[in-house]
Amino acid sequence: MSSSSTDTSVTPALNAPQAPLPQYTSLPPPLKWDPCIRFPDGDVTLVAEGFAFRLHQGMLASQSEVFESWFAGPRLNIPHPHHIGWLDGQPLVALRPFDTAHDFREVLMAIYGVMRLESVTTYSVAAGLRRFAHAYRMTTLADAVHDLLDPTFPTDIHGWDAPSASRVSFDLGAKQAIEAYNLSKFTKDRHALAAVYRCAQLREADLRKGTKRLDGTPEVLAAHDLRTVLKARSLLKQLGARALRESRAIRAVGGPDCVRMRCQEAFGRGILPIKEDAAELANGHVASRWADKEIAWAQRWEMICPRCAEHARAEHLRIREALWEAFARSVGLPQAGSLAG
Numbered sequence: 001m002s003s004s005s006t007d008t009s010v011t012p013a014l015n016a017p018q019a020p021l022p023q024y025t026s027l028p029p030p031l032k033w034d035p036c037i038r039f040p041d042g043d044v045t046l047v048a049e050g051f052a053f054r055l056h057q058g059m060l061a062s063q064s065e066v067f068e069s070w071f072a073g074p075r076l077n078i079p080h081p082h083h084i085g086w087l088d089g090q091p092l093v094a095l096r097p098f099d100t101a102h103d104f105r106e107v108l109m110a111i112y113g114v115m116r117l118e119s120v121t122t123y124s125v126a127a128g129l130r131r132f133a134h135a136y137r138m139t140t141l142a143d144a145v146h147d148l149l150d151p152t153f154p155t156d157i158h159g160w161d162a163p164s165a166s167r168v169s170f171d172l173g174a175k176q177a178i179e180a181y182n183l184s185k186f187t188k189d190r191h192a193l194a195a196v197y198r199c200a201q202l203r204e205a206d207l208r209k210g211t212k213r214l215d216g217t218p219e220v221l222a223a224h225d226l227r228t229v230l231k232a233r234s235l236l237k238q239l240g241a242r243a244l245r246e247s248r249a250i251r252a253v254g255g256p257d258c259v260r261m262r263c264q265e266a267f268g269r270g271i272l273p274i275k276e277d278a279a280e281l282a283n284g285h286v287a288s289r290w291a292d293k294e295i296a297w298a299q300r301w302e303m304i305c306p307r308c309a310e311h312a313r314a315e316h317l318r319i320r321e322a323l324w325e326a327f328a329r330s331v332g333l334p335q336a337g338s339l340a341g
């Protein structure tokens with residue numbers, strides 16, 4: 001580290017510090033170079049959680065309104081970066097204390113083209129991208145990741161029923177719903193409803209305890225959010241019981257094959273979920289297509305005629321739509337399109 005001096009090679013946004021900043025010729029401890037991303041020809045070093053990333057101001061500025069304001073001039077009313085010194089005459093800048101190296105690393109992999117967004121299948125990566133992209137106003141990336149997450153956070157029953165092959169999954173298990181809730185709340189987006197729904201499937205003890213992100217960062221529900229989720233949980237359990245009641249009330253339509261197949265008798269015994277589905281339904285999983293499986297089974301064994309099967313499937317869908325709407329109305333969160341992503 002040498003004494004301070006004015007470096008005329010830097011861009012306007014990062015020069016003219018209020019107080020002289022330290023100059024370094026090597027990375028000052030305890031900072032360490034990120035093991036994954038470091039460009040020797042970079043012209044700026046950004047630090048997240050003690051990891052230093054040597055990068056290019058032009059690339060960062062082209063992707064983020066915040067970085068653009070830092071590196072190309074303060075066009076926007078965005079807090080000035082924590083400019084902590086000069087490294088080999090180039091700016092050494094710390095990101096915000098709560099920006100994690102994990103999230104930043106994933107974003108850099110995406111914008112430098114090391115990782116293709118279509119290849120992202122885990123929520124940990126998608127959430128990291130979205131969290132950082134939203135905070136640093138990386139509109140293109142934020143929108144793309146939001147679209148990627150749409151099938152994981154449906155806004156209606158048809159979304160839940162869509163094929164799930166390309167769906168980003170919770171790599172850390174069901175409790176990752178808490179991370180999803182906090183992210184959707186932070187970004188004020190239409191995923192919030194499904195995030196509440198997914199949280200509401202968790203045990204109360206887990207909701208109170210919270211969880212951790214892939215990099216260990218704690219994710220806990222704020223008191224108000226915990227109340228919202230517990231209320232939703234209680235409502236969904238009631239709706240689960242209603243789903244069962246209404247499904248059992250489905251009756252034969254009286255078509256030409258009904259008598260031969262004794263449809264009325266089959267429906268009289270009721271559409272009943274198998275044990276696992278019954279447990280999920282009792283826990284409030286009203287988006288479940290459990291009755292479709294029962295109807296298919298009854299049809300395969302010729303216990304109900306095709307017309308009754310079709311009718312029962314339509315009734316089951318109608319019931320699920322009504323229950324989902326009741327849930328969405330009660331939770332009062334934004335629905336599709338009512339808030340920008």
Ligand SMILES: [Zn+2]
Pocket residue numbers: 252253254255257258259261263264304305306307308309
């Ligand atoms: Zn029938």
